[in-house]
Amino acid sequence: MTFTQISLALISGILPLTVLAQLPGLYFCIVLFVVACVAGYLPYCLSKLLCIALMGFLWATANGQQILQQTNNFSGGRQQVVAQINSAFLQREDKHNVVIALKEVNGHRVFPPLSAKVSSDGFPDGYCAGQRWRLTLSLRPVHSQLNLGNFDGQRWAIANRQTLSGRIRSAELISGACSVRQRIISRVQRQTQDLNSMPVLMALAFGERSLIPQKMNNLFKITGTAHLMAISGLHIGVAALIGWLLARGLQFLLPMRWIDYRFPLVVSWLAVLYYTWLSGVNPPAMRAALAITLWLGLRLWRMRCHPWQVWAWGVALLMMQDPLGIVSDSFWLSCFAVAGLIFWFQWAPLPNRFSHRWYWGWLRYAHLQTGMTFLLLPMQIGLFHGLSTASFFANLWAVPIVSLLTVPLVLIALVLSPLPYELSLPVVSSLWSLADASLVWVLYGLEQAEHYWLPLGEGAIGLSLMGWLGVIIWRMGWLFTYPAGVVALFGLMMLWRQSTARENWRVDMLDVGHGLAVLIEKNGRGVLYDTGNRWEGGSQAEMQILPYLQWRNIQIDQIIISHSHMDHHGGTDLVKAAFPKASLRTSFRGNLPCISGQSWQWQELKFSVLWPLALHDYAGNDDSCVVRITDGKFSVLLTGDIERQSETHLVKQSRKSLPVNLLQVPHHGSNTSSIGPFLRASGAEVAIASASRFNVWRLPAQKIKDRYRENAVVWHDTARSGQLSAFFFSNYWVIKGLREQLMPRWYHQWFGVGGDNE
Numbered sequence: 181m182t183f184t185q186i187s188l189a190l191i192s193g194i195l196p197l198t199v200l201a202q203l204p205g206l207y208f209c210i211v212l213f214v215v216a217c218v219a220g221y222l223p224y225c226l227s228k229l230l231c232i233a234l235m236g237f238l239w240a241t242a243n244g245q246q247i248l249q250q251t252n253n254f255s256g257g258r259q260q261v262v263a264q265i266n267s268a269f270l271q272r273e274d275k276h277n278v279v280i281a282l283k284e285v286n287g288h289r290v291f292p293p294l295s296a297k298v299s300s301d302g303f304p305d306g307y308c309a310g311q312r313w314r315l316t317l318s319l320r321p322v323h324s325q326l327n328l329g330n331f332d333g334q335r336w337a338i339a340n341r342q343t344l345s346g347r348i349r350s351a352e353l354i355s356g357a358c359s360v361r362q363r364i365i366s367r368v369q370r371q372t373q374d375l376n377s378m379p380v381l382m383a384l385a386f387g388e389r390s391l392i393p394q395k396m397n398n399l400f401k402i403t404g405t406a407h408l409m410a411i412s413g414l415h416i417g418v419a420a421l422i423g424w425l426l427a428r429g430l431q432f433l434l435p436m437r438w439i440d441y442r443f444p445l446v447v448s449w450l451a452v453l454y455y456t457w458l459s460g461v462n463p464p465a466m467r468a469a470l471a472i473t474l475w476l477g478l479r480l481w482r483m484r485c486h487p488w489q490v491w492a493w494g495v496a497l498l499m500m501q502d503p504l505g506i507v508s509d510s511f512w513l514s515c516f517a518v519a520g521l522i523f524w525f526q527w528a529p530l531p532n533r534f535s536h537r538w539y540w541g542w543l544r545y546a547h548l549q550t551g552m553t554f555l556l557l558p559m560q561i562g563l564f565h566g567l568s569t570a571s572f573f574a575n576l577w578a579v580p581i582v583s584l585l586t587v588p589l590v591l592i593a594l595v596l597s598p599l600p601y602e603l604s605l606p607v608v609s610s611l612w613s614l615a616d617a618s619l620v621w622v623l624y625g626l627e628q629a630e631h632y633w634l635p636l637g638e639g640a641i642g643l644s645l646m647g648w649l650g651v652i653i654w655r656m657g658w659l660f661t662y663p664a665g666v667v668a669l670f671g672l673m674m675l676w677r678q679s680t681a682r683e684n685w686r687v688d689m690l691d692v693g694h695g696l697a698v699l700i701e702k703n704g705r706g707v708l709y710d711t712g713n714r715w716e717g718g719s720q721a722e723m724q725i726l727p728y729l730q731w732r733n734i735q736i737d738q739i740i741i742s743h744s745h746m747d748h749h750g751g752t753d754l755v756k757a758a759f760p761k762a763s764l765r766t767s768f769r770g771n772l773p774c775i776s777g778q779s780w781q782w783q784e785l786k787f788s789v790l791w792p793l794a795l796h797d798y799a800g801n802d803d804s805c806v807v808r809i810t811d812g813k814f815s816v817l818l819t820g821d822i823e824r825q826s827e828t829h830l831v832k833q834s835r836k837s838l839p840v841n842l843l844q845v846p847h848h849g850s851n852t853s854s855i856g857p858f859l860r861a862s863g864a865e866v867a868i869a870s871a872s873r874f875n876v877w878r879l880p881a882q883k884i885k886d887r888y889r890e891n892a893v894v895w896h897d898t899a900r901s902g903q904l905s906a907f908f909f910s911n912y913w914v915i916k917g918l919r920e921q922l923m924p925r926w927y928h929q930w931f932g933v934g935g936d937n938e
Contacts, residue, residue: 181225181228181229182771183489183493184489184493184682184785185225185229185832186229186232186490186496187492187495187496188492188495188496188561189229189236190232190233190499190500190509191236191492191495191496191499191915192233192236193232193233193234193235193236193237193239193240193611194236194237194239194240194499194500194503194506195506196236196237196240197240197241197244197503197504197506197507198506198507198663198925199925200925200926201924201925202926202929203241203244203245203248203926203928204241204393209238209241209242209905211366212234212237212238213234213238214232215232215234216234216235216589217231219234220232223580223886225557231739236499236500239500240499240503240506240836241504243502243503243504244291244338244503244504244926244927245818246292247294247341247343247504248337250290250294250342250343251294251321251343251387251932252931252932253285253430254282254285254294254319254344254766255319255321255932256319256320256932257283257318258288258316258317259286259316259317259318259319259550260285260286260314260315260316260319261282261283261284261285261314261315261316261317261319262282262283262284262287262312262313262315262354262485262698263280263281263282263283263296263312263313263315264280264281264310264311264312264313264461264807265278265280265281265303265307265308265309265310265311265313266279266295266309267278267279267280267309268307268309268361268362268365268386268388269306269308269362269365269366269462270365270369270382270388270390270391271373275299275300275301276299276300276390277297277298277299277300277345277620278297278298278299278300278303278307279295279296279297279342280295280296280297280298280313280315280346281293281294281295282294282296282313282344283312285294292341293341294342294343294344295339295340295341295342295344296317296318296319296342296344296345297316297342297344297345297346298345298346298347298348299347299348299796301348301694302315302347302348302351303348304349308358308359308362308366308504309358309359309361309362309365310357310359310360310361310362311354311355311356311357311358312353312354312355312356313351313352313353313354314351314352314354315346315348315349315351316349316350316351317346317347317348317349317353317778318346318347318349319344319345319346320344320345320346320874321343321344321345321931321932322334322337322342322344322345322932323873323874323930323932324344325691325692325693325723325724325872325898325902326902326903326918326919326920327690327691327724327727327728327902327903328728328731328732328903328918328923329565329637329638329727329728329730329731329732330444330723330724330727330728330731331723332928333837334927334928335507335508335925335927335928336508336509336928338504338507339504339505339506339507339508339511340508341462341504343931343932344932349529351787352875356386360562361386361457361460362460362667363480364384364386364458364594364597364598365385365386365388366383367597368382368385368386368593368594368597368612368710369382369706371597371608371609371612372612372616375613375616376610376616376619376620376907377615377616377619377620377623378390378391378616378812379392379393379396380392380396380619381590381612381615381616381619382588383409383410383411384409384410384411384415384582384586384587384615385411385458385590385593385594386411386412386459386460386610387410387459387460387462387465388460389409389410389460390706392409393766396623399626399630400626401564402566402568402630402633403568403570403571403574403626403629404560404567404568404571404572404574404575405571405575405578405579405626405628406925407513408578408579408583409463409582411455411456411458411459411464411465411516411780412446412464412465412468413464413465413467413468413471413517414583415455415583415587416452416455416456416465416468416469416472417453417472418456418583418584418587418588418591419451419454419587420448420449420451420452420472420590421448421475421586422451422591422910423447423448423449423451423452424444424445424447424448424451425638426447426451426494427443427444427446427447427448428444429597431443431512433496437705442480445476445479445480448476449472449473449476451591452469452472452473452476453469455591456468456469458506458594463502463505463508463510464510464514466501467498467505467510467511467514467515467669470494470497470498470501471494471497471498471518474490474493474494475494475499476489478490478552484771484782485595487522487526488522491515491518491519491522494518495515498511498515501559502601506933507927509563509623510660512559513563516557516558516559517552517559518701518786520551520552520555520556521551521552523555523648523651524548524551524552524555525551527651527652527655528651528655529541529549530544530547545576545580546576549572549575549576549579550572552575553571553575554647554650555647555648555651556609557644557645557647558641558644558645559635560644561640561641561644562641562644565635565636565637565727565731566633566634566635566729566730567633567634567636568629568634569626569632569633569634569726570629570632571629571631574625574626574629574645577622577625577626578622578862581618581621581622582618582622585615585618585908586615586618586619586622586740586800587616589611589612589615589618590611590615592611593608593611593615596608596611596649596747598749604740613743619897631731632686635730636730637730637731637732637733638731638732638733639733641906642673642891643673645669646673646674649669649670649673650884652848661722670853675923682906683908684702684811684908684909684910685700685702685783685786685908686700686701686702686787686905686906686907686908687699687700687701687816687905687906687907687908688701688728688903688904688905689722689844689868689870689904689905690712690725690728690898690903691724691814691870691898691902691903691918692712692713692720692724692725692868692870692898693712693720693812693872693875694713694747694797694868694871694872694877694879695710695712695713695747696709696710696712696742696747696748696821696848697709697710697712697720697724697725697751697870698710698818698844698846698870698871699729699734700783700785700809700816701732701734701752702783702785703783704733704734704735705734705735705736705737705783706729706734706735706736706737707736707737707738707740707782707787708725708736708738708739708740708762708795709742709807709818710739710740710741710742710748710749710754710820711725711726711739711741711748711750711752711754712747712748712750712752712754713746713747713750713751714750714751715750719750719751719754719756720750720751721750721751721752721754722751722754723753725756726754726758728903729758729791732878734756735759736758736759737761737762737763737782738753738762738763738765739752739756739759739762739763739765740765740766740772740774740783740805740807740818741765741766741767741768741771741805742767742769742799742804742805742818742819742821743767743799743800743801743803743804743821744768744798744799744800744803745801745821748820748821749766752764759859765805766799766805767792767795767796767799767803767804767805767912768795768796768797768798768799769795769796769797770801773795774789774805775789775792775793775794775795775805776789776790776791776792776793776834777789784811785809785810785811786809786810786811786812787807787808787809788807788808788809788810788837789805789806789807789808790806790807790808790824790834790837790838791804791805791806791826791834792805792806792831793830801820801821801822801823801847801852802822802823802825802826803826804820804821804822804826804846805820806818806819806820806821806822806826806830808837808840810840811908814841814842814908814913815839815840815841815842816835816840816841816842816843816844816906817838817840817842817843817844817862817864818844819843819844819845819848820844820846820852821846821847821848822847822853823846823847823850823852823853824847824852824853824855827846827853827854827858828854828855828857828858829858830858830861830863831857831858834915835861838861838862838863839856839861839862839863840862840863840864841864841865841866841913842864842865842866842868842906842913842915843859843862843867843868843893844867844868844869844870845867845868845869845870845880845884845888845897846870848870848871848875848877848879848880848886849869849871849879849880849881849885849897850877850879850880850881850884851881851883854884854887855893856887858899859887859888859891860891864893865893865894866894866895866896866906866915867888867893867894867895867896868896868897868898868904868906868915869895869896869897869898871897871898871899872898873878873899873900873930880897880899896915896917900917900919900930901917901918901919901920902917902918902928903917903918903920903922904916904917904918905917905918905922
């Protein structure tokens with residue numbers, strides 16, 4: 181067996197961890213272990229590779245089971261914890277989360293390591309990384325809102341082994357000593373506090389991005405330069421190069437007999453370790469350090485290998501080091517970027533005459549950037565749901581400045597920072613000022629490109645692969661030998677999202693926590709009923725609703741707001757700004773009215789308003805706009821937050837209009853709603869409720885859920901299932917939850933302390 185075969189076997193064994201709906205149980209794993217042992221004993225290459233693949237699968241499964249078990253054991257109730265602060269203290273005015281490493285829980289040592297997030301309120305001002313505390317914590321598992329096309333918080337938490345969040349009840353300092361990294365961070369922050377680009381400098385020096393304003397983060401995202409503004413694989417590589425150049429420069433001063441090719445490689449490796457340590461050994465930096473260590477090791481032992489061999493060995497090494505890392509986006513972005521580089525230089529190289537002379541350097545760089553722009557389109561669209569049409573020019577401008585000027589200045593300043601204050605101050609201050617000036621140039625260039633962002637949804641994923649296929653078709657000459665086949669292939673890619681079993685219309689209850697947002701969709705257009713909550717600094721419309729609409733490429737024609745409470749209309753302004761032509765209908769004055777007796781047709785669906793009887797200046801729960809939607813065969817009832825009084829009136833006055841197939845549970849499943857006569861009058865087959873898992877009102881109430889079951893109504897809620905989607909066809913309809921049917925993954929499931937409403 182070769183190293184490459186072993187690596188590919190390990191990759192194929194660990195890879196299923198990304199798609200498993202449930203992790204296999206103990207007995208199944210024992211059977212697999214026995215099969216692996218038998219396969220390894222047989223004298224065949226394929227059987228031994230099967231053994232390696234199965235062992236890789238068992239190793240990945242064990243890691244997944246371990247983190248779920250730890251989360252279950254430590255969540256719920258109050259825990260006595262000995263913890264070490266991992267988050268560096270940065271001078272901030274707002275409350276924020278602090279990451280702590282759990283060392284002991286209830287007297288038992290925690291292994292493998294597990295982290296939790298707690299509020300900074302629990303620590304006094306001036307806490308620092310490295311301190312040890314004895315804490316009384318109320319821990320609970322991370323549970324993220326889950327909608328198609330949006331950020332998956334649970335997957336991120338598992339990939340980073342931060343599956344718990346906590347609330348500090350009491351805190352006692354055990355050891356107040358700050359870590360060396362914290363002391364360096366504090367010194368650098370004092371040195372750079374008056375510089376315009378201080379937040380970005382802290383990100384480049386230590387990987388601490390929390391100080392970067394949201395507006396600046398958005399600028400980096402829409403220009404495709406976010407990878408430049410923190411410690412990443414590119415910058416770890418720059419650190420290695422700087423270490424190598426310094427060592428080579430030193431060798432010019434040494435006698436010939438002392439010069440050895442290994443010295444620059446060792447110094448380069450030490451520079452990598454130092455920069456990785458400064459980053460707090462975060463996963464992206466750690467992965468880059470391992471990959472560069474592998475490459476330096478091959479150079480040290482003078483092993484010449486094909487680039488694809490090194491890539492396969494590196495991916496296998498990273499997967500073995502941390503199998504849970506493969507569920508993170510950054511892992512695949514790194515692997516995809518390196519694979520794209522190898523592919524580009526092998527399949528679309530520059531002619532030899534441009535490969536040597538220094539004055540063709542600009543062309544070589546443009547060639548590299550062109551390959552990265554086209555070959556990373558699948559990841560760009562899949563992760564960020566859009567692309568910048570100016571990203572090529574933005575990276576062409578920013579990459580050389582940051583990589584060849586800013587990062588070296590930052591690294592030299594960091595090396596000199598530990599020197600005596602009086603000696604290093606003038607030089608270090610000058611270095612930070614130069615680095616700040618270079619970032620001012622970068623930001624100026626990026627601001628010229630920020631208006632070229634093109635939002636794209638799931639339909640563009642197939643088209644994004646045309647960069648890879650285009651290169652292959654060009655090099656293989658298929659465009660001239662098989663023109664009809666090439667045209668057919670690209671036609672299929674453009675139509676890949678079409679389905680013969682497409683629904684006539686659908687209803688999506690988005691997971692917006694404690695609030696409500698329901699989308700009625702047909703033919704790529706939609707009506708939005710409520711827009712979720714809003715709070716200082718954010719809203720569900722910005723975080724969940726608009727990204728979902730963009731991902732599905734839905735155009736909103738109408739917005740209906742049930743009543744005046746913030747958790748139902750908080751995102752209205754943002755949604756209206758995104759869809760200015762959409763009409764706005766409410767049960768309170770100032771917009772199109774939504775009152776009993778109104779009806780209208782939209783996309784061959786009939787909308788009928790059953791409640792309220794009149795408009796109000798401020799519409800409360802019982803004034804919610806109740807809307808019935810039907811295609812003539814199937815029907816849905818949207819109820820907002822109506823309570824017992826309104827339900828009673830509806831039963832008396834609109835009983836004939838109440839029977840439906842699908843019912844939105846009134847008032848998130850509160851005890852004040854869902855009376856028995858109303859449920860029986862609706863005759864609903866299925867009820868769907870919008871609620872968050874850990875809401876302070878403990879909704880939906882268990883008594884209400886039992887009442888629905890007693891009336892033979894199938895219950896679903898967003899706390900348990902995430903996004904809920906009902907698909908209506910000509911002769912039948914189905915409802916699916918994102919966690920259970922649409923995208924069942926073991927890391928999406930409800931883990932930690934159990935219970936229906938907790």
